[in-house]
Amino acid sequence: MTSQTITRYRQKFETELFDRVIPFWLKHSPDEENGGFFNCLDRDGTVYDTRKHIWLQGRETWMFSKLYNDVGQKPEWLHMANLGAKFLREKTIQPDGRVYFSMTADGKPVYLQRKIFSECFYIMALAEYSRATKRPEFLAEARLELQKVWDWAFDWTKVGRPAYEGATPMRMLAVPMILLNLIEEVAGDEIAPYMPKIEDCISQMRLHIHEEVQTVFENVSPNGSLVDNPDGRLLNPGHAIEAGWFLQHWAQRLGRPDLQDIAIQMVRWSHDAGWDQEYGGLYYFLDADGYSPTALEWNMKLWWPHCEAMYAHLLNYSLTGEGEDLKRFEETTTYTFNHFPDPEFGEWYGYLDRYGNVTHRFKGGPYKGCFHVPRALWLCWKKLKAMEFPLE
């Protein structure tokens, strides 16, 4: 990219992030009465469901803490982080460390998943919030919770999911991936005590990366071999791309060129396999052998894989300088900005059909909140700034 192009992109991401996305959440999401955020927000910000989804409570708390720590100490950002952290700590977590999936606005439990992800976003939130408030006890809380999640992560019977005799033993990419990201968040500069866990996660993630077929599989056998059923053949290109940049961050931090190369490749393969050559955009799911995935939404184009891909390609390009990575970045960014943003009310639509038509008008729902859009815009903006002024 020429320096002019870099500047143009930097401005594009900056404007979108600070003028159109963050203001939407600042204006419509805070629940000043109960703490936490309304996350089910219609196109114009109207609350269409007052219930709170805890993945998104944690993620929004993390996002505003991160902006406060990394971009500038705006009181309104800290206020948002305070609201989220208060609700998270007072309402969402049980004495045993399990965190609910959804609650009423005032914090009565609605549903508890037999999964570990509410807990993961709780950890992420508290770690970053601790830095925003300079209160180390929250980081200690986050680290203690990570210890529990680590214990549960590889045996979900511990969070109440039964293991039946006929179920094929499988590893999910999601687990080592989110743990790697969490360690990045909670470790701060103190990597050393986390090194065994980091290496463990990297080894486990590599079980999913099959160089012989240039494919990242969502689910594999415990030894990494392929499982010949729809679960084993499942590809989730956006997820594999996200895993790619999580791994790349560690490759850079640990100074590991072998991992750098693998992380570059997993982003490239997953993009190329997942890109719809006819209508553009990344499919949500695919089957590695070309069968129709059984999930009804497989051919939809979701906001978050595109968010992840923009940043992953930009990160690749910043490392390789290669035209093919730039091409993927530009292709993804063009599609993304042409389809997802809503210039009228701010924030982005989340769901398009295969052809790129918006299918759901809301900006926030049970799985979409203040997270992937601002995180990707912020990461790209930071990276572009670093490319713009490489000597700083």
Add this chain to the structure above:
Amino acid sequence: MTSQTITRYRQKFETELFDRVIPFWLKHSPDEENGGFFNCLDRDGTVYDTRKHIWLQGRETWMFSKLYNDVGQKPEWLHMANLGAKFLREKTIQPDGRVYFSMTADGKPVYLQRKIFSECFYIMALAEYSRATKRPEFLAEARLELQKVWDWAFDWTKVGRPAYEGATPMRMLAVPMILLNLIEEVAGDEIAPYMPKIEDCISQMRLHIHEEVQTVFENVSPNGSLVDNPDGRLLNPGHAIEAGWFLQHWAQRLGRPDLQDIAIQMVRWSHDAGWDQEYGGLYYFLDADGYSPTALEWNMKLWWPHCEAMYAHLLNYSLTGEGEDLKRFEETTTYTFNHFPDPEFGEWYGYLDRYGNVTHRFKGGPYKGCFHVPRALWLCWKKLKAMEFPLE
């Protein structure tokens, strides 16, 4: 309809059922080795997942038993029923009466839902199979299992689903609806002992039918009042239409004109609310207040609502003789036959996008098997025969 039109339709349903749909399942689904059926079948019948989904094991067993009992005593139909019943009775049911959701081909458990539907299709299968084999002990088994399901049906904590403090108490249309259908299947001519249960189900179903807004709600408060969140606003037009003909069967059987009128209306309202005026076909889900439903697949066109609608409209027309019911029947049947059948390999596709393009090439999957298509074709064919030769 003129008698010529009736005959033309009768032939259309007959050919589709006996020449294109049933042969597909006869050829590709039997598992002669383990009993039961392969239900994950690709477009051409190739097994793409050998696991068995028990809803569909029960439904296919019911379907072949029903054809044997109602259409003709073909040995290959009885053989299919035998295969299914053997697998169901020997593998899928636990000592406490809970029935698995999915199993390996040889009957090792893969997953148990915290719901009651596997059990319901088990009951349906055994009741009809008992008639095919003239073995009353299977009907007794089905009736005993219905007793258990009845006990669980209105309190899902009994099947392991926790009830959290903040969860809005709600009744699901699915429950009284499937119980009504099951009673129709197991009671046979012995209705009297079931009358209290039948009246209870009818009362419960009526809680979902809101005449003041001409809408059938999928979930309502225990007293029938509306719940203002996405669950409470959820419409599932195909489901409400199916509930309509279940209720109509009882209205006819009990000779209740009040119920007949309600059942007619719920089919009409749900069709008119659910029909896509722009591209045709019935939406899968809608929100009663016009918000975007949160389910990603809401605007897709699925085979089964169209199957249910064809029969429900034909049944309405046979009772009312009104042009508006005929118009709905013809509109639905034209859309259905133009989009779902696969003349090359037989059976129907299950999933279309909003515009009517096939999104999933398989004929059988975790939720689609040998059931809605042949059941609707058989019901329509029977009804058309009755209209064709009214004096018989």
